[in-house]
Amino acid sequence: MPIEVKEVSCRYGERTPLEVQALKEISFRAEDGEFVGIMGHTGCGKSTLIQLIAGLLTPGEGQILIDGKDINGPGYDREELRRTLGIVFQYPESQLFETTVWRDVAFALKHLDLSREEKAERVRWVLEAVGFRMERAGKSPLSLSGGEKRRVAIAGVLAARPRILIFDEPLAGLDPWGRLEFLELAARLHRQGNTILMVSHDADALCGYADRILVLDRGRLSAQGTPEEIFGDLERAETLHIGAGEVRRIAQALYEKGRLQSPAITKYKILLGEIKKNNKGR
Amino acid sequence: MQAVTGKQISFTYEYDGVSNPVLEDISIEIEAGEFIAILGANGCGKSTLVRLLNGLLPLEKGELKVWNLDPRQESRLWELRRLCGMVFQNPDNQFVSSIVEEDVAFGLRNYDTPEEEIPERVGRALSLVGMQEYERYSPHMLSGGQKQRVAMAGVLAMEPEILIFDEATSMLDPQGRREVLACLKQLHEMGKTILMITHYVEEVLDADRIFLMQKGKLLKSGSPREILTDRELLTQAELIPPLAVRIYYDLKDSGILLDRCPLTNEELVEELCRLK
Numbered sequence: 001m002p003i004e005v006k007e008v009s010c011r012y013g014e015r016t017p018l019e020v021q022a023l024k025e026i027s028f029r030a031e032d033g034e035f036v037g038i039m040g041h042t043g044c045g046k047s048t049l050i051q052l053i054a055g056l057l058t059p060g061e062g063q064i065l066i067d068g069k070d071i072n073g074p075g076y077d078r079e080e081l082r083r084t085l086g087i088v089f090q091y092p093e094s095q096l097f098e099t100t101v102w103r104d105v106a107f108a109l110k111h112l113d114l115s116r117e118e119k120a121e122r123v124r125w126v127l128e129a130v131g132f133r134m135e136r137a138g139k140s141p142l143s144l145s146g147g148e149k150r151r152v153a154i155a156g157v158l159a160a161r162p163r164i165l166i167f168d169e170p171l172a173g174l175d176p177w178g179r180l181e182f183l184e185l186a187a188r189l190h191r192q193g194n195t196i197l198m199v200s201h202d203a204d205a206l207c208g209y210a211d212r213i214l215v216l217d218r219g220r221l222s223a224q225g226t227p228e229e230i231f232g233d234l235e236r237a238e239t240l241h242i243g244a245g246e247v248r249r250i251a252q253a254l255y256e257k258g259r260l261q262s263p264a265i266t267k268y269k270i271l272l273g274e275i276k277k278n279n280k281g282r
Numbered sequence: 283m284q285a286v287t288g289k290q291i292s293f294t295y296e297y298d299g300v301s302n303p304v305l306e307d308i309s310i311e312i313e314a315g316e317f318i319a320i321l322g323a324n325g326c327g328k329s330t331l332v333r334l335l336n337g338l339l340p341l342e343k344g345e346l347k348v349w350n351l352d353p354r355q356e357s358r359l360w361e362l363r364r365l366c367g368m369v370f371q372n373p374d375n376q377f378v379s380s381i382v383e384e385d386v387a388f389g390l391r392n393y394d395t396p397e398e399e400i401p402e403r404v405g406r407a408l409s410l411v412g413m414q415e416y417e418r419y420s421p422h423m424l425s426g427g428q429k430q431r432v433a434m435a436g437v438l439a440m441e442p443e444i445l446i447f448d449e450a451t452s453m454l455d456p457q458g459r460r461e462v463l464a465c466l467k468q469l470h471e472m473g474k475t476i477l478m479i480t481h482y483v484e485e486v487l488d489a490d491r492i493f494l495m496q497k498g499k500l501l502k503s504g505s506p507r508e509i510l511t512d513r514e515l516l517t518q519a520e521l522i523p524p525l526a527v528r529i530y531y532d533l534k535d536s537g538i539l540l541d542r543c544p545l546t547n548e549e550l551v552e553e554l555c556r557l558k
Contacts, residue, residue, distance in 0.1 A: 042426040042455045090453075091372070143297040147324025173371060173452045175323045175481045176522035201455045204525075243456040246484075246525045246547060253551040268525075272532055279538050279557050 001067035003030040003053060003164065003195065008062035010048055022048040024219045025062070035186070035196045037206030037227075040216035041241040046199045047090075049216065050166050053197070054087045066164070086162030090169045093149035096141040101132070101152050104141050108159040126155045129188075131181055147178045154182075158189075165189060167198040171205060183209050204245030207231065207266035215240045232264040247271050284347070285444055285475040286312040286335060291344035293330055304330045306498045308344075314443070317476045319486035321509070322495030323520040328479045331495070332446045335477075336366040349443055364393065366444040367437030371452055373421075373429035376436070382408070382424075383417035386435045393440070407439035408432075411465050427458025431465060438469075445469060447478040451485065459485075483510060483524045487546060494519050511543040526550035 010023040023045045030036045038046050051057045053064055055071050055078065063070050071081050098104035102123060109119045127134055130151040141152050167186070171179045187209055190196050200206055206213055207227035215223040215230065222240050223230060231237050231244045234252060248266045255263035259278060265271045293305040304327040312318055320328045333339040334346060337353040346353055351362045370376055379385040386404045408414045411431040421429055430450055437445065447466065451459040463485060470476050486492055492509045494501045496519040502509060509515065513531050516523050526544040533540065544550040
């Protein structure tokens with residue numbers, strides 16, 4: 001069942017001089033198993049939107065339906081939402097607190113109806129899934145490097161196996177391999193049927209992995225579509241206050257020099273394939 | 283003049299009785315006015331290295347001279363920190379006041395700067411980063427790039443010679459990154475010595491030199507072109523080459539050879555257009 005956001009508006013500091021309209025009349029659907037990227041300028045409302053979907057904020061107006069149920073409706077079981085949806089905040093490593101990596105990850109399983117063995121199995125599975133070396137699971141999470149901390153923090157959210165996963169700027173501060181490894185992990189989760197919402201400024205990353213991109217601009221949903229639709233017209237992308245990725249910009253330059261048939265390429269593999277095709281036998 | 287001279291520096295973190303060596307036998311020399319970018323995978327010791335420079339971490343093994351100071355000399359630690367300022371990753375964690383001008387003045391007041399000098403120095407620092415019109419704002423009302431420029435102003439008010447940026451752009455959107463980088467470039471042109479840690483290869487193209495680190499060691503120091511077009515070297519450092527370099531090698535692997543390895547996207551397009 002999809003995530004449905006219907007006519008949602010949200011204000012901060014209501015009825016004070018500091019009142020800010022963070023979101024205005026946002027509507028969209030994310031289908032089951034879809035990978036949706038969310039882009040937009042700092043302060044455009046991205047984080048507000050995902051906090052609303054995660055039920056951490058209540059919209060001033062409008063509805064958010066998950067699996068057909070209004071998560072702010074009377075009688076809605078919030079525990080169901082917590083089981084269904086996992087959210088990884090910006091810099092999630094600041095939430096690590098336990099004495100060992102193992103215990104930090106296992107904390108997420110505390111209230112699940114699992115046997116000791118099942119819990120241990122789950123921790124092993126999830127640490128492996130995020131690429132954390134098991135022999136280091138007895139270390140304090142606070143003694144790890146930044147990249148390792150990030151993995152452990154993400155593992156803590158994945159451990160409970162939520163079906164919907166929300167990531168807020170998961171790539172910030174990771175090195176290039178760390179970024180690639182995270183994206184491959186997200187792609188794997190996506191293939192396994194999870195719904196993924198990911199906020200990022202990295203156009204190349206979202207274009208390479210997301211099915212669809214939503215663009216927010218000053219609290220409004222200003223565009224949505226496939227990466228090719230969003231970045232097909234660079235001038236339009238500019239008016240949406242989002243920068244195209246490097247792949248798209250190289251494609252544009254090659255197109256203008258008559259070296260590509262179409263400039264609307266946003267994925268590395270496709271760009272490389274086109275360049276090879278056009279230069280075969282040279 | 284040498285801004286930084288480090289000889290055989292090693293550093294080990296102790297945590298719960300377990301020691302974790304992060305720097306091994308690093309020797310570096312940085313000229314005054316140089317712009318140095320430090321690249322390396324997460325956990326390679328970049329942040330540890332720069333924290334030794336202004337005494338945020340105590341130097342254990344090796345020799346280090348920053349400007350004319352030895353970070354071991356505790357009586358001159360404040361002088362060292364004034365000379366060698368640092369901007370961190372998260373702008374929100376760096377604010378101590380709810381008004382921009384007071385925030386920028388915080389360091390000056392800590393150093394007992396005469397009150398009558400403060401407004402001028404704050405004003406000068408804010409105009410260096412293009413934020414002079416925001417002195418009465420609350421930092422929390424600013425965009426990411428603006429916040430980070432205010433954090434820079436707080437450091438610049440101290441009139442440092444060396445500026446360290448520890449992933450200062452990683453939380454910003456593309457617009458904010460451009461703003462901070464433009465400031466950084468301007469400071470370099472003014473003759474400040476700059477050390478920048480980043481994971482974005484496109485940010486280091488203007489650096490005079492790159493220090494490439496791997497697992498606590500200085501793997502190589504060289505020009506951006508030398509370092510970034512060397513696929514094997516970058517693979518060894520567990521890094522991914524810039525896009526233009528990746529395309530060059532992927533084409534080469536499938537039998538399409540460009541005249542030279544491009545460093546920037548513009549060079550890549552130029553090289554591809556040269557193919558007959």
